[in-house]
Amino acid sequence: MELTVLVTGAGGDLGQAIIKSLRMSKYCPRIISCDINPLSVGLYTTDKGYIVPRVDDKNYLDSIVDICRK
Numbered sequence: 001m002e003l004t005v006l007v008t009g010a011g012g013d014l015g016q017a018i019i020k021s022l023r024m025s026k027y028c029p030r031i032i033s034c035d036i037n038p039l040s041v042g043l044y045t046t047d048k049g050y051i052v053p054r055v056d057d058k059n060y061l062d063s064i065v066d067i068c069r070k
Contacts, residue, residue, distance in 0.1 A: 003029040006067060010042025010049065011035045019045060034067060 005022055009015040010033035019042055022031050033046040036054050043049030052063045 003027050005029045005031055006064075007031060007033045007042065007046065008052075008064070009035060010046065011037050011040025012042075015040075015042050032067065034064070 007015050007018050007022070010019065012035075015033070015035070019031060019033065022029055031046040032048045032050070033042045034050040034052045035043055036052060038051050040049075043051070050063075050067050052067075053060050
């Protein structure tokens with residue numbers, strides 16, 4: 001079974017550190033990322049990246065659930 005991990009806030013320092021740690025992990029997970037900014041580098045250093053609304057947007061949680069279902 002392949003492990004898949006979703007990293008939110010992929011453009012921030014913490015998101016970048018998490019992505020780097022996951023890449024170095026012995027588990028070799030498939031990494032999915034999301035961020036509000038389409039220019040966030042984390043969106044392009046993972047296996048798949050998604051642009052999502054801000055966390056205070058009423059559609060934020062629905063967008064995260066949709067990503068997880070995909």
